[in-house]
Amino acid sequence: MTRNLKTGLFSAVLLMLISYPILGLKLSVVGIRLQVEGASAETLWIIGGAALAILLWHLLLRDRLLGSGLAKAALPSLPEGFKHSMTLPHVQRWIMFGLLVIALVWPFFGTRAAVDIATLMLIYIMLGVGLNIVVGLAGLLDLGYVGFYAVGAYTYAMLAEYAGFGFWTALPIAGLTAATFGFLLGFPVLRLRGDYLAIVTLGFGEIIRIMLRNLTEYTGGPNGISVANENKPTLFGISFERRVPEGVQTLHDLLGTSYNSMYKVIFLYLIALLLVVLALFVINRLMRMPIGRAWEALREDEIACRALGLNPTTVKLSAFTIGASFAGFAGCFFAARQGLVTPESFTFIESAMILAIVVLGGMGSQLGIIFAAAVMVMLQEIRDFNEYRMLIFGLTMILMMIWRPQGLIPMQRPHLELKP
Amino acid sequence: MPDLYHYLQQLVNGLTVGSTYALIAIGYTMVYGIIGMINFAHGEVYMIGSYIAFIAITLLAMMGLDSLPLIMVCAFAASMIVTSAFGYSIERVAYRPLRGGNRLIPLISAIGMSIFLQNAVMLAQDSKEKAIANPLPGSFVFGESSMNGVVISYMQVLIFVVTFLAMLGLTLFISRSRLGRACRACAEDLKMANLLGINTNNIIALTFVIGAALAAVAAVLLGMQYGVINPYLGFLAGIKAFTAAVLGGIGSIPGAVLGGLVLGVAEAFGADIVGDQYKDVVAFGLLILVLLFRPTGILGRPEVEKV
Numbered sequence: 153m154t155r156n157l158k159t160g161l162f163s164a165v166l167l168m169l170i171s172y173p174i175l176g177l178k179l180s181v182v183g184i185r186l187q188v189e190g191a192s193a194e195t196l197w198i199i200g201g202a203a204l205a206i207l208l209w210h211l212l213l214r215d216r217l218l219g220s221g222l223a224k225a226a227l228p229s230l231p232e233g234f235k236h237s238m239t240l241p242h243v244q245r246w247i248m249f250g251l252l253v254i255a256l257v258w259p260f261f262g263t264r265a266a267v268d269i270a271t272l273m274l275i276y277i278m279l280g281v282g283l284n285i286v287v288g289l290a291g292l293l294d295l296g297y298v299g300f301y302a303v304g305a306y307t308y309a310m311l312a313e314y315a316g317f318g319f320w321t322a323l324p325i326a327g328l329t330a331a332t333f334g335f336l337l338g339f340p341v342l343r344l345r346g347d348y349l350a351i352v353t354l355g356f357g358e359i360i361r362i363m364l365r366n367l368t369e370y371t372g373g374p375n376g377i378s379v380a381n382e383n384k385p386t387l388f389g390i391s392f393e394r395r396v397p398e399g400v401q402t403l404h405d406l407l408g409t410s411y412n413s414m415y416k417v418i419f420l421y422l423i424a425l426l427l428v429v430l431a432l433f434v435i436n437r438l439m440r441m442p443i444g445r446a447w448e449a450l451r452e453d454e455i456a457c458r459a460l461g462l463n464p465t466t467v468k469l470s471a472f473t474i475g476a477s478f479a480g481f482a483g484c485f486f487a488a489r490q491g492l493v494t495p496e497s498f499t500f501i502e503s504a505m506i507l508a509i510v511v512l513g514g515m516g517s518q519l520g521i522i523f524a525a526a527v528m529v530m531l532q533e534i535r536d537f538n539e540y541r542m543l544i545f546g547l548t549m550i551l552m553m554i555w556r557p558q559g560l561i562p563m564q565r566p567h568l569e570l571k572p
Numbered sequence: 573m574p575d576l577y578h579y580l581q582q583l584v585n586g587l588t589v590g591s592t593y594a595l596i597a598i599g600y601t602m603v604y605g606i607i608g609m610i611n612f613a614h615g616e617v618y619m620i621g622s623y624i625a626f627i628a629i630t631l632l633a634m635m636g637l638d639s640l641p642l643i644m645v646c647a648f649a650a651s652m653i654v655t656s657a658f659g660y661s662i663e664r665v666a667y668r669p670l671r672g673g674n675r676l677i678p679l680i681s682a683i684g685m686s687i688f689l690q691n692a693v694m695l696a697q698d699s700k701e702k703a704i705a706n707p708l709p710g711s712f713v714f715g716e717s718s719m720n721g722v723v724i725s726y727m728q729v730l731i732f733v734v735t736f737l738a739m740l741g742l743t744l745f746i747s748r749s750r751l752g753r754a755c756r757a758c759a760e761d762l763k764m765a766n767l768l769g770i771n772t773n774n775i776i777a778l779t780f781v782i783g784a785a786l787a788a789v790a791a792v793l794l795g796m797q798y799g800v801i802n803p804y805l806g807f808l809a810g811i812k813a814f815t816a817a818v819l820g821g822i823g824s825i826p827g828a829v830l831g832g833l834v835l836g837v838a839e840a841f842g843a844d845i846v847g848d849q850y851k852d853v854v855a856f857g858l859l860i861l862v863l864l865f866r867p868t869g870i871l872g873r874p875e876v877e878k879v
Contacts, residue, residue, distance in 0.1 A: 169657040173650070174620065175696045177627050186630045186702055293676050295683075340864050347610050347679055348863055351814055355856035358811075366849045500807065504687055511680055543691040549684025553677050554669050 160210030164203040171199050244519045244561075248432070251522065255425055259418050267417045271489060273529040274424035275482055280509040280521040281431055282478025287507065288515035289444065290471035291451030292342070293350040295503055296357025300330040300476040302364060302498035304483025306371060309493045312383035319385035323484050330480025331473045338472035342465055357503060364495040376494030385423055385488050420489050427485060431478055432518055438474070447471050501542065508545050511552055514559020523561060577715055580722045582840045588728045588797075590836020591735040595790035596813035597820070597828035598742065599659075599783025605759040605823035606779055607671065612682035613662055615810015616689035617655050617784045621791030622801045623693060624651040626702055643707055647796075651788040658689075659784025663777055686806075694803040701802045708796065731793045738789050739829060742782070746825065755779060759823070808852065815859040821872025830870055 176191045176199060259267045279301060286294045304326040311317035311325065341352045364371045371377065438444045446467045450457050454464055487493045509528055513520030531541055552559070596618055603611045628650040632643055666685045670678045708726045715721020746752040757765040758775045766772045794809075795801055812835065820831025835855060842854030862869065 166657050166661055169654060170661055173624050173627060173654050174693060177631075179623070179626055179630060179697055179702050181700065181702065186626070186633075186704060188627055188630045188634060287676075291676065293679060341860065344863055344867060347675060348818070348867065350679060351610065351811070351818075352860055352863055355811065355815075355859050359853050359856050362850065362853050501687075504683060507680070507683070539695060540691075542687055543695065546684045546686070546688030546691060550666050550681050550688065553681040553684070554666075557673070557677050 156210050156214070160207040163210060164207040167203045167206055168199060171202070175199060244517075247519060248522075252429065259421050264414055264417055267414075267421050269529060269533055271417070271421045271424050273526055274421070274428050275486055275489070276506070276509060276525040276529055277428050277522050278424070278431055278482040278485070279479060279506045280513065280525050281428075281435055281518055282475050282482065283506050284510050284513075284515065284518070284521055285435060285438075285447070285471050285478070286475035287510050288517070289439065289451065290447040290468060292468060292471065293347070294353045294472070294475070295350050295500070295507070296353035296355070296360075297475070297479055297506055298498045298500070298503040299353075299357035299360040300334055300479035301483040301486070301502070302357075302360055302493075302495070303330045303333050303476075304480030305487040305493045305497070306364060306377070306483075307480070308484040308487045309377040309379055310370065312379050313377050316383065318383050319484070319488050322383075323481060326484035327477045327480040330483065331477035334473045334476025335469065338469045338476075342468040342472065354500065354503075357498075357500065361495050361498050364498070371495075374495060376492055378492040379487055384491070385420065387419065424485060424489075427481055431481070435518070443467070443470055505545065508549055511549060512560060514561050517559060517561050520559050520561035524559075577721055579841075582844055583837060584722060584724055584728065586837035586840030587833060588731050588836070589794075589839065590816075590833040591731060592790040592794050592832075593813050593816045593836055594829040594832025595735055595738060595786045596809060597816040597832050598739075598786050598825060599780075600814050600817040601820075601822055601825060601828040602755075602779045602783055604817070605825075606755070606762065606776055607667075609667065609675070609678045610682065610814065611662075611667075611780070611783070612679065612810070613666075613685040613689060614783065614787060615806035615808075615813070616686050616693075617658050617662070617806070618787040618791050618809050618813075619801075619803060619806030620658055620689065620693060621651045621655045621784075621788035622795040622805070623697060624654045624788070625792040625795050626704060626801055629704060629707070640707060647792050648789065651792050652785045655784040655788040655791075656781045659780040660777055663780040668773070668776075686810075690803055690806060697803065699803055701800055703800045704796075706796065706799055727797050731797065734789060734793060738786060742786070742825070745782075751775070751778065812855050815855055815862075818859060818869055819862050821869030824869075824871045827869055827871035834870075 175195055178189045178191060179186055180189055181187075255270075259270065262270070279297070283294065283297050286292050286297070307326040307329045308317075308319070308322040311322045317325070337353070337356055341349060344352065365374055367373075439448075446457070446462055447470075449460075450462065450464055450467050457464060457467075486497075490497075505528065509521060509524045512527070513522070513524035528545075531544070532538070596614065599614050599617075600611060603609065603614075625647040628647045629643055632638075632646055637643070662685055666681045667678050670681055706727060708730060711723050711725035712729070713721050713723055746755060754765070754770045754775050755778065757768070757770060758772055762772055765775075813832070816831040816835045817828045818831070819835055820827030820829065822828075835858065838858055839851055839854050842858075843851040846854065
């Protein structure tokens with residue numbers, strides 16, 4: 153009992169010590185001077201209440217709950233059979249197919265805002281599956297993934313600005329450029345151990361952003377580059393924009409109706425869907441090829457891989473390069489949708505969000521990533537919630553690592569088990 | 573000799589900033605030395621330390637107390653106590669349940685913690701920059717005049733002195749005290765230390781607390797030197813300090829100090845040559861170069877991977 157009292161008091165004091173100075177005392181600028189303002193009584197009551205709760209928990213409940221194993225059962229859980237079947241590859245394949253059919257049909261009945269959000273969701277799915285190759289399959293923690301995304305976006309924007317390239321010609325070039333950057337960066341750093349790699353890639357992502365901001369003659373500096381209407385995506389030469397230069401056919405001229413921005417939104421959505429489906433297909437195939445098997449083998453045990461004659465550097469490099477190329481495609485599309493690229497779209501927080509999608513979905517699982525990207529983008533779109541969004545991201549990442557490091561919908565390989 | 577003065581000035585500035593990098597870097601290096609993980613949230617602890625220091629200084633000013641030693645003592649004490657509590661809680665909540673698994677899992681949890689803390693401070697204190705006046709104005713001038721000579725401000729002298737004292741204290745603690753010996757034993761072999769009756773959980777928590785307290789010292793000093801804080805400054809400071817730790821050889825405390833100083837000087841001269849806006853690129857570039865050519869750092873030992 154005294155031991156419980158001690159830990160309880162210690163936790164309560166600790167809680168007040170970390171919460172009161174930051175939550176209870178607010179620095180605010182009054183005129184030109186700083187002042188400290190006390191928080192509202194409500195905040196103080198919450199802090200006090202939380203401290204009291206933690207004390208009571210240690211005094212009364214902790215031993216009883218943990219002793220009887222109640223704590224484990226307290227977490228909500230799906231029935232075992234259903235959970236198992238959700239993770240099987242062929243079940244996941246059918247779910248994917250169903251999702252695809254729904255995704256193809258609904259935008260024609262949806263509102264403009266909803267289709268726009270869905271397009272954003274597809275961009276994040278694309279980024280998620282690309283990063284999944286690097287983090288989920290090959291087990292390399294890449295915190296600078298947004299750098300390749302930026303490379304893709306700027307490649308398209310700069311090609312359009314200086315050479316007048318259209319979207320469809322710029323798309324493969326953007327992917328290739330991002331892949332080249334991935335290759336050049338990966339070549340030297342992939343010899344490093346996992347956690348060093350994380351920091352180096354983070355540094356690389358920041359270097360790209362700083363360069364984009366400061367090379368004002370080429371990248372437009374902090375103002376970025378906008379993509380002219382005639383270089384936006386077209387369908388076999390038909391433009392979806394309202395105003396285009398002479399000689400370009402637009403959809404509303406062709407149909408003989410007035411301009412309707414809904415067509416453009418749906419068109420962009422369908423391009424994104426096409427890109428995502430292609431990406432999913434290619435990655436699915438890659439996973440079954442020797443190279444994909446090698447990625448996963450390397451993630452599980454690098455030393456064993458070496459002993460079996462795999463060259464870890466080559467295998468990692470291929471994962472890094474292919475992952476980067478998907479970010480390049482996504483970046484190119486992002487630039488086309490946004491019409492403007494600025495360095496501030498590519499901060500570390502963006503990398504963290506993509507990483508959160510991969511982690512939340514279950515590393516290695518594509519269905520999980522689709523699900524996680526949908527949840528993340530929805531959270532972002534709820535207005536009242538926006539302030540707390542990143543706070544909740546951070547918290548979710550910690551809680552997921554503690555309770556479900558394998559993600560919400562993990563992937564299962566076909567395998568046999570010996571029952572003892 | 574204007575050129576010589578200019579370079580000497582850069583050297584002094586670089587060493588000042590570098591010594592605070594070193595203080596933050598010690599937190600990374602000690603944690604890495606014992607449990608082999610990068611405490612990504614360490615930079616946020618530094619940021620919180622600077623907020624606490626600003627709150628303490630402003631509170632004292634509002635009460636009308638303006639004696640400099642009192643301000644110093646209060647700012648250091650408040651900041652170190654609160655960040656120590658943060659260091660302990662972070663380890664207890666986000667890292668201890670994950671110990672002993674895949675290396676990436678605690679790292680992701682640490683990134684989550686970093687995002688969480690940054691946004692918590694941003695929501696509680698809003699994201700505007702806060703500024704205070706330098707409590708210790710004035711400077712020594714060597715050479716003919718302040719334009720043609722080397723200027724060392726009192727604040728810089730204070731940074732040197734406090735950093736030196738903090739490092740001296742840490743070195744004595746690690747090499748002489750019983751707990752310090754336990755720390756070294758844990759860094760050598762965690763499992764064996766546990767078998768020999770050292771409470772390794774407490775020692776690991778202790779390294780987090782020490783690291784956080786030193787980060788608070790750096791936060792108070794740099795906060796007063798620059799006079800400006802915002803909720804985002806932890807990210808960059810954390811990366812810089814990590815670079816310093818890797819540069820000196822991660823896991824080694826003298827290495828972290830050396831790395832911090834080298835990084836500070838390299839940054840000062842690099843910014844002088846390629847322009848101030850590329851200062852951070854110099855730091856990141858240095859990190860990449862070191863990892864390429866000498867991944868063990870200047871004073872680090874090569875790590876042997878055991879099966």
